[in-house]
Amino acid sequence: MAVKKGLIVLGFGGHARSVADVALSSGYDRFVFVDKNARVGETFLDFVVQKAWPETIGAGWSCLPASGVGIEREAQMEAVARRGWAVATLIAQTATIGVGAEIGAGTFVAHHAHVGPMARVGRACIINTGCSVEHESVVGEFTHISVNTTIAGRSKVGKHCFIGAGATIIDGIEVTDEVVVGAGSVVVKPISSPGTFVGCPARMIG
Numbered sequence: 001m002a003v004k005k006g007l008i009v010l011g012f013g014g015h016a017r018s019v020a021d022v023a024l025s026s027g028y029d030r031f032v033f034v035d036k037n038a039r040v041g042e043t044f045l046d047f048v049v050q051k052a053w054p055e056t057i058g059a060g061w062s063c064l065p066a067s068g069v070g071i072e073r074e075a076q077m078e079a080v081a082r083r084g085w086a087v088a089t090l091i092a093q094t095a096t097i098g099v100g101a102e103i104g105a106g107t108f109v110a111h112h113a114h115v116g117p118m119a120r121v122g123r124a125c126i127i128n129t130g131c132s133v134e135h136e137s138v139v140g141e142f143t144h145i146s147v148n149t150t151i152a153g154r155s156k157v158g159k160h161c162f163i164g165a166g167a168t169i170i171d172g173i174e175v176t177d178e179v180v181v182g183a184g185s186v187v188v189k190p191i192s193s194p195g196t197f198v199g200c201p202a203r204m205i206g
Contacts, residue, residue: 006030006061007088010076012038012049015068015126019108020044022092023064030061053079062086065106065124070142070160073124077106095127098135116153140177167202 005028009016012035020031031047032054042049057063063085065076080087091097091109098117106124109115113127116134121127122141131149133139139151140159150168151157157169158177169175169187179191182198191197195204 006032006058007090008054008057008061008063008085009033009066010063010080011035011066011068011072012042012044013066013068016066017044018110018129019064019066019090020047022090022108022110025093026090053083057085062088064088064090064108066108068126068144070124070144070162073106074142074160077124080106104141110147122159146183 007023007028009019009031012033016033033044033049034053035049036051038049038051063080065073067073067076087105089103089105089107092111094111095109095113097115100118101115102120104121104123107121109127110129112130114132115121115127118136119133121139124142125139126144127133128145129147131145131147133145133151134153136154137151138156139145140157142159143157143161145151145163146165148166149163152169152171154172155169156174158175160177161175161179163181164183166184167181173187173190175191176194178194180196181187181202185198185202186200188201196206197204
């Protein structure tokens with residue numbers, strides 16, 4: 001008999017739906033969605049969406065931070081740790097993970113994403129659909145690498161960053177913590193100050 005697995009999905013925004021989709025194809029068959037904005041009687045695919053955390057979790061259950069916002073995922077990880085509950089790391093079956101790569105606890109790797117050999121991805125990151133984190137690159141904790149983004153080889157992206165859809169960070173570039181890179185932008189020089197960067201080449205706008 002197949003072992004049943006349950007997942008407490010922390011959040012119920014758009015990203016939580018992507019999490020549920022990957023989880024369903026990865027053998028999870030029981031879900032509870034926890035979101036402070038849940039409406040009375042709200043469900044998703046017949047699974048309950050509720051405001052309050054469960055009081056306990058049973059065998060085979062774990063939690064995944066599923067906010068699209070890094071600082072909220074960090075808070076979700078802290079809340080799970082206080083309860084002493086298990087944290088899931090969810091990797092789509094269609095994703096590819098290179099030899100020697102490391103994926104942190106609470107991280108979500110979506111369909112058709114690629115994490116290259118010897119790359120390191122921190123805790124509670126989002127490696128979103130179709131993106132590529134190439135060989136020996138580093139992605140810091142609570143960072144979101146958005147859909148179809150390319151982090152070229154031996155690059156480093158800091159903590160609490162958001163790299164927008166279709167952006168490119170070329171080989172060997174270092175991006176500091178708390179940086180937003182706009183969709184479609186191309187980063188060709190190191191970024192040493194927090195802020196928002198857009199364009200080709202990417203320039204700071206705020």
